[in-house]
Amino acid sequence: xxxxxxDFDVVIVGASFAGAATALAAAQRGLRVCVLERKxxxxxxxxxxxxxxxxxAEQTLLNQLPxxxxxxxEQVRLYAPxxxxxxxxxxxxxxxxxxxxxxxxxxxxQLRTHGxxxxxxxxxxxxxxxxxxxxxxxxxRTRYLIGADGARSRVAERCGLGQVRQFLYGIEYxxxxxxxxxxxxxxxxxxxxxxxxxxxxxxxxxxxxxxxLALRHDPAHARVPDIDGFLLRVGVAGGLxxxxxxxxxxxxxxxxxxxxxxxAADRVILTGDAAGIVSPVxxxxxxxxxxxxxxxxxxxxxxxxxxxxxxxxxxxxxAPRFRTKRALRWAYDRLQFDWPFDLLLYSPPMRWAAEQVYxxxxxx
Numbered sequence: 001x002x003x004x005x006x007d008f009d010v011v012i013v014g015a016s017f018a019g020a021a022t023a024l025a026a027a028q029r030g031l032r033v034c035v036l037e038r039k040x041x042x043x044x045x046x047x048x049x050x051x052x053x054x055x056x057a058e059q060t061l062l063n064q065l066p067x068x069x070x071x072x073x074e075q076v077r078l079y080a081p082x083x084x085x086x087x088x089x090x091x092x093x094x095x096x097x098x099x100x101x102x103x104x105x106x107x108x109x110q111l112r113t114h115g116x117x118x119x120x121x122x123x124x125x126x127x128x129x130x131x132x133x134x135x136x137x138x139x140x141r142t143r144y145l146i147g148a149d150g151a152r153s154r155v156a157e158r159c160g161l162g163q164v165r166q167f168l169y170g171i172e173y174x175x176x177x178x179x180x181x182x183x184x185x186x187x188x189x190x191x192x193x194x195x196x197x198x199x200x201x202x203x204x205x206x207x208x209x210x211x212x213l214a215l216r217h218d219p220a221h222a223r224v225p226d227i228d229g230f231l232l233r234v235g236v237a238g239g240l241x242x243x244x245x246x247x248x249x250x251x252x253x254x255x256x257x258x259x260x261x262x263x264a265a266d267r268v269i270l271t272g273d274a275a276g277i278v279s280p281v282x283x284x285x286x287x288x289x290x291x292x293x294x295x296x297x298x299x300x301x302x303x304x305x306x307x308x309x310x311x312x313x314x315x316x317x318x319a320p321r322f323r324t325k326r327a328l329r330w331a332y333d334r335l336q337f338d339w340p341f342d343l344l345l346y347s348p349p350m351r352w353a354a355e356q357v358y359x360x361x362x363x364x
Contacts, residue, residue: 006133007140008034008117010300012148013124013155015042018272018289019148020107024061025297027114029305034139035116038123042108043101047150047252048286049172049212050100051186051203056287057096060294061110069103070096071206075185076358080345081192081338083237087185088351090359095186097205124154133267144300144311145268148293151253153274161268162260164276167253168198171225172212173246180204181239188358189238190341194230197256202238208247211240217253254278254285259319264312271296277319288320 010026012019015037027033039045052070056062073095076088111118119139126137133143147155156163180187183204190199197216202209213225231240255276263275271277271293278285295318302308344350 005141006032006143008032008142009304010034010144010146010297011036011134011136011139011142012146014148014150014272014274015039015104015108015111015118015120016148016150016272016289017048017107017286018274018277018293019146020111021061021290021293022146022148022271022297022300023111023116024114025294026301027111027116027297029298029301031301031304033116034142035111035118036122036124036136036139037118037120040121041105042120043104046100046104046250047170048100048250049170049201049210050098050103050205051284051286052096052098053284053287054092054094056290057094059287059290062290065096065098065103066106069099069106069206071098071204072096073184073186073203076354077182077185077187077238078345078354079187079189079234079237080341081190082342083189083234084342084345085237086345086351086354088354088358090355093359097186097203097210099206124149124158127155127158143267143304146296147268147270147274148272148289149274151255151273153270155268156260156270156274159265159268161265161270162262162276164255164257164260164273166255166257167217168214168256169217169223169225169252170198170212170214170254171227171249171251172210173227173231174205174207174248174250175209175211175240175244176207176247178209178241178244180209181241183239187234187238189230189234190338191230191233192338194226194233200227200230200234202234202240209240209244211238212250214254216256258321263319264315266312269296269312269315271315275315275319292318292320 009031012035134145187202198214200213202211213227255278260276263270272289299311299314
């Protein structure tokens with residue numbers, strides 16, 4: 001079998017953070033990479049808040065994000081259901097809120113700059129296993145197929161890999177050009193009434209205000225987050241100006257059960273949301289998705305170029321386990337009541353737990 005038999009070394013489905021990281025890491029080692037993205041505009045119809053934690057902001061290439069696309073925030077204000085609040089911070093720690101559509105378009109340009117064949121407006125439909133790789137309908141033959149296509153991964157379905165079963169459902173409003181009265185903080189709200197199993201949030205971004213709400217998703221009793229009622233309740237406390245009308249709305253499912261057991265098989269690997277690589281507590285996925293995607297891309301290149309170990313094994317080993325956060329998720333799902341948060345907001349145990357969640361004080 002000659003090298004020309006394959007059109008690509010890697011075909012990646014999804015130009016998400018995970019997909020982009022995989023593609024860039026592989027392309028930098030000289031692999032032939034193709035990325036399929038069903039959207040015609042990489043910045044359109046997003047399902048991410050775009051809030052980047054310090055660890056992600058300092059990773060390869062993401063540390064080159066143009067300054068006008070980000071806004072640095074160094075404080076978290078945590079609100080109990082009664083709207084009592086506590087300010088949290090850690091020396092040297094920060095978050096970046098982003099012009100998320102702008103960030104995704106910037107990533108698309110990075111892919112092109114690094115020689116990736118980015119095909120916007122191209123959906124993944126079907127694939128068949130062939131000797132030494134995969135045949136992808138409408139694309140050609142590839143040695144490796146990567147699913148970075150979200151929580152309802154079509155790659156996972158077509159290739160018989162594990163599929164995410166436990167979700168949060170989130171919705172976020174954007175208020176273009178608006179400004180919070182306390183714009184130096186990420187405002188996070190605990191409320192079993194409005195956000196059972198998760199939180200609500202308000203933050204200043206480079207382009208305005210973003211405000212969102214998420215709750216545990218139960219397919220048998222689907223419930224849509226009451227974001228309008230939530231913002232009426234918490235808006236003044238969070239510094240949200242009155243009588244704002246939202247511009248764009250984002251909504252979607254967020255995995256919350258941790259990484260999939262069957263995230264890889266022979267020459268096919270899942271990453272990002274498709275692999276369940278999302279924090280079970282915070283639902284933050286950008287840091288883990290980028291780190292895992294980059295590892296997968298490097299592992300494929302090392303295997304094809306240098307005879308390194310199977311990248312499927314590396315992908316599984318590199319997936320974060322979230323052991324502590326999975327335990328917190330279990331407890332939060334079963335033991336969430338409003339009164340303990342009101343009672344214990346200022347206590348050392350509550351502060352400790354919040355710091356583990358928001359400031360990544362240890363790997364978990």
